[in-house]
Amino acid sequence: MTKSSTPLGEPLGRVDGRAKVTGQAKYAAEFSEPGLLHGVVVSGTIARGRIKKIDASEALALPGVLHVFTHENRPHVAWFDRSYRDEDAPSGSPFRPLYDDEILFSGQPVALVVAQTLELALHAASLVRVEYKTQPHETELRSRRQEAYAPGKDKGGFEPPPKPRGHADKAFERAAVKVDAEYSTPVEHHNPMEMHASTVLHGNDGVLTVHDKTQGVQNCQKYLSRVFNLPKDGVRVLSPFVGGAFGSGLRPQYQLFLAVLAARELKRSVRVALTRQQMFTFGHRPETVQRVALGASSDGTLQAIIHEAVAETSRFEDYVEIIVNWSGLLYQCDNVRLDYKLVALDNYTPLDMRAPGAVVGVYALECAMDELAHKAGIDPLELRLKNYAERDQNEDKPFSSKELRACYRQGAERFGWAGRNPTPRSMRDGKQLIGWGLATGIWEAMQQQASARAVLSIDGRLTVGSATSDIGTGTYTVMTQIAADTLGVPVEDVTFSLGDSLLPTSPVEGGSWTVSSVGSAVKLACEKVRARVFELARKVEGSPLAKASLEEVTFAGGRIHLSGEPSRSVSITDAMRHGGVLSLEEEALAIPNLAKQNQYTRCAHSAVFVEVKVDEALGTVRVTRVVSAIAGGRVLNPQTARSQILGGIVWGLGMALQEESAMDPKLGRFMNHNLAEYHVPVNADVGELDVLFVEEHDDVVNPLGAKGLGEIGIVGVAAAIANAIFHATGKRVRDLPITLDKVL
Structure with a gap:
């Protein structure tokens, strides 16, 4: 079977997927x-x-x-x-x-x-x-x-x-x-x-x-x-x-x-x-x-x-x-x-809990913005564009990058926002009231200190490790891609290890900083291995790379090529064999460039557009369409990235309409402590979900330019749903979750 190269930015199925679906994952x-x-x-x-x-x-x-x-x-x-x-x-x-x-x-x-x-x-x-x-x-x-x-x-x-x-x-x-x-x-x-x-x-x-x-x-x-x-x-x-x-x-x-x-x-x-x-x-x-x-x-x-x-x-x-x-x-x-x-x-x-602070704080702000738009007689999207922040006034800093305008534009086009009748209760589908709502999302783009180890074997196999976790976000997969891309080897020849306290130091997996932090360490460790194997390749007898510098070569397909003449190359295995080296091992510590980063405010942004249908007689709410436009820097794997946003949208749906831990004040105990009575969305609750990633370049947040996507997907979703319900019914519910008794 021909081995494939899946460069960063391209979709790659989860490398741990087979282990999970076959029960090998413990x-x-x-x-x-x-x-x-x-x-x-x-x-x-x-x-x-x-x-x-x-x-x-x-x-x-x-x-x-x-x-x-x-x-x-x-x-x-x-x-x-x-x-x-x-x-x-x-x-x-x-x-x-x-x-x-x-x-x-x-x-x-x-x-x-x-x-x-x-x-x-x-x-x-x-x-x-x-x-x-x-x-x-x-x-x-x-x-x-x-x-x-x-x-x-x-x-x-x-x-x-x-x-x-x-x-x-x-x-x-x-x-x-x-x-x-x-x-x-x-x-x-x-x-x-x-x-x-x-x-x-x-x-x-x-x-x-x-x-x-x-x-x-x-x-x-x-x-x-x-x-x-x-x-x-x-x-x-x-x-x-x-x-x-x-x-x-x-x-x-x-x-x-x-x-x-x-x-x-x-x-x-x-x-x-x-x-x-x-x-x-x-x-x-x-x-x-x-x-x-x-x-x-x-x-x-x-x-x-x-x-x-x-x-x-x-x-x-x-x-x-x-x-x-x-x-x-x-x-x-x-x-x-x-x-x-x-x-x-x-x-x-x-x-x-996913997007702590932002998911509740932005909910309140974005609902209030919708109320302001209605009172002022202004389109909710126009209101947000009119008050668009070009600079962080909290800290008086510029943004490292901010493509929120593009999120608004592309999301509105995909959703068809221009066809919205602004009058509440004006849009119908038979006995269903139709509502369209909008909200903005924001989350920090953070990088923590992290380490990784890379070992390149003479057979071309690359083993990389860091003590991070994969809670279902796709860490195994993206780290494999980063390592493969950096050394130009097929992803099938890369093994990434995690979840072991003996591995190089890593922060807890949270805050959407894992790719930014651990990914930067993986890239740095592999770059150190790359520099060493390149020096071996230069010394191969008759090497076309003898007079080249590291900046003048490209690593791809398990070989080191002259950038201007890709046909002239040396294989990684030949370079190691000629140098008498069985393996090359390097460990790297990736430290955030705070002197540069602290000059800017670093955030991911989103624009969430929602359609709901509300039964006029029963008050039941169905979320029929969601378009989420995300500006999250460089997207390293669109497949796992989309999965993260989809999960966030579904959770936002639950936050808006279903999730609540009900406390009995007399007993001081949460009473619905099971998944029969603590309601979360199921397949039947979820309509059409559309995710689009806006192109955004950022050379400040980290060496990879990625902002992290685990949290941003949920921020703003509940507010967009609440705003859509108001547009459909003319009734403003400010107390989550918005259950049918509150709608009625």
Whole structure:
């Protein structure tokens, strides 16, 4: 079979696809060994209080039950002396499972039952009796808004919103056209298909091999080393495949701690896997209540922007998101005031969820912009173009690149926006009201420090590795393409390794920075190998490259060609064979060029156009068409990139119409803690989705020019749907999700 070359910018199917569809890919709860024990978490049933008594006698009486760990008998570990924080932890004191008798949130793990089989452990867990002394709890954001406080730099280094510019309140009062509205978003839970699990294999030498569902194996390795006071080589964390995470795997979750605790104490291998219900007991997108006030002149020119947000956090950590900053960045306005506050509740600490902060903050802003357009009698697209920001006024910086105008233009053309009748309830399809809505999206283009190793063998095989993760985004595939493109070898001859704490250092996979960060390191490592093999090629007897420089050659098809005379070349294998080299190995550290990057604001942008059909009698909403135009720098693989945007659009559909974790305030517990009642979009809910990538060149963001696409796909989608529903019905719903009762 002829080997193919798939250069960057061309579609390539997932290199890990075959392993996944054939079952060869193994996930955290699928690793095993003879004698593996199973741990089941016993979850607390109150939101706040103390444990009066735990009776595990019935469970321990069952043959095959080895231990029931509680706060009363757990072994001592270093963490209990000091609240070690993992790399992704917010400020405060992290939750420590089985630390004492205090209950901080409903569903808190109060015991771990360890048995010889999973079925036995589950049954034994049901026999553990816990008595509590309850205390008054508060889990409702709105009822505690008066207690909101502003986190500052003393709260873990959080940067407060930009200082006010101009005189926003005075300008708002003088404005000819005004919108002053409150928007709210509910708690959402990540709910990836693969639930959180940790399999801890206990070696005879005491070394632990941990298979964990995580977005950062090295973050977990450092966490375990510090918590259990282990030498660095005393624990290895592996996560080659992750069945979705969306941010839920950024922090080590409590099952990891419990599994390692049990394995070390029993000196046996242990697996602890959480149930779907327990997936609702840690981390979530925080509930928010936001006020957005916009003032404009009669022609739609923005005169004032006021954006105030209140979000929830736990009582033991200050979790913060950048919710309001986007409102001072996205549009040109000289009078802006932004404010962000927290309310501490008896919930677990919220956790980053796809496009944290932006997805809720931009929702409120873009709905308010639509309301302003309607009040001013201006087309929503025209309003955005009139107030287009050519410069970041928050930080008084230019953008490294910004093709948002092209997103608006190309998206509107593809969607047919010019045919929109601006009057609400004016467009119909029989008994269905048709609505067209628009919103803008924005997300940061970030690069983190990362390392990679590249090894080129004499047979032409290239092996590259970095300790990053692939949570389904296509990291395996794109890194393979970067390596193959840099050294000019077929993608079939490249193997990329990830998800191993022993590999070169990488940040957690999140923030849409993996391609930017790890990809830059892969490129740099392969460039170092390229330079070495080129020097060998120059020394081959009769080499046509003898007098050439590295800048005068091209690597392609496993050969090094003179750029002006491609027929004159030396094969990579011949160069290595002649030099007597069996392999070439290089490791590289890619460090962001902050001196250059910090001169600019670096963002990806989007324009989202949506069509909805609303049943006039029933109030049911169907999203029939979405066009998302993306400006995300250089697109390295259109196939995996499109997949990321499609996933973001579908999630935005769920955010707008379905997703909500319903809290019972009396119990302080999320009640719809399953996928039967926590609704997410299914195939029947999804209409025609169209993704287009706008050409955008950026030589500032990173050496690859790629901005990352994991987050931008969801930003703006919920707002576009909400705006389309208003256009269809004439009714403005500002409280997500927009369920049919609210439409009616």
